[in-house]
Amino acid sequence: MTRLTIDSEYLMDTLERLFEIPSPTGYTDTIVRFVSSEIETLGLPVEMTRRGAIRAIRPGKTERGARAIVSHVDTLGAQVKGLKDNGRLSLVPIGHWSARFAEGARANVFTEKGGYRGTILPLKASGHTFNDEVDNMPVGWDYVEMRVDALARDKNDLVRLGVDVGDIVAIDPMPEFLDNGFIVSRHLDNKAGVAVMLAALKAMQEKKSKTPVDIHWLFTIAEEVGHGASAILTHDIASMVSVDNGTTAPGQNSDEFGVTIAMADQTGPFDYHLTKKLVELCRENDIRYQKDVFRYYRSDSASAIEAGADARTALITFGVDASHGYERIHMHALRSLAELITAYAASPVMIKRDFEETADRTGFTRQSTRKARQRLSPNVSGQMLKSD
Incomplete structure (x- = not known):
């Protein structure tokens, strides 16, 4: 086994500290500083892009054919569309x-003058006033508004407070860590993935784990709006594994325990050989796993490929119930993911041809096209039937 103890x-503790930092897409400077500082504490130098995407390279035996592991620090949130006459x-x-999950949420709105607390409410929020009309309100962002906890009786009061169109609204995560291992919170997507990566890095640093290539x-800072890893990969990266949430819902095979390995998302299948390798590592290292296909889902891997990165991509996930809502996961899945990352990082490189960006057919991968063998067995009338 090559997995390390997490x-x-x-x-x-890291996840709890991440929850304390608001980080909706577009408002990620503070969490970028925190994650960068944590990586430096673990012993790696950090470099950042202009907008704040983070890269830390842990040297391996060679720079060629480097492997990337990626999570995103940004979360869902909201933005001020307009100042209303009712304040x-x-x-x-x-x-x-x-917006169904926004109703009743506590939040901060960040203005140029500072932050204000507030609550997102349906337009008709008082049962004592609107009676059954409260229950008949449609669901949608046009049917909610944010009540700011300051003297704001009209639009002029909001202007006086410094609130303006475009201000960022960060939704409170409201995390709960239960004794049975469950964690319930908003923004587990993807603060849990960030915590998983940092825990895996800590294990590798403490054990002085050796890797065949640079890791x-x-x-990234804008995965939730589709940009993700579009501008962070370098040309020497041959493979990239995204760490994000899976969806435990009816019709899905994801689970809140173990690793859920994505076989495809809405952009198509993930790399056959890299995904197969991750499955084999789970088997070899006794890491519980299951496979799933996501129809309405994209990740950092998709943005990297769409931006032109010629790298093998895969997606490993922790099963989340009620994704993009008030989410729930289990520590077993987070620990399993971190273990898989340590096993993957230290595993041998099987496709040496990937050390070069382009090459001839020598060493190119193969996928079997053989038909499965079928055994013939007689039925009661003596005719031969095919069986798997």
């Missing part, structure tokens, strides 16, 4: 999430 206490704020979502630890 410090679960560190993983949970409240109309909103648009940051990322794709339902790039990448943290």
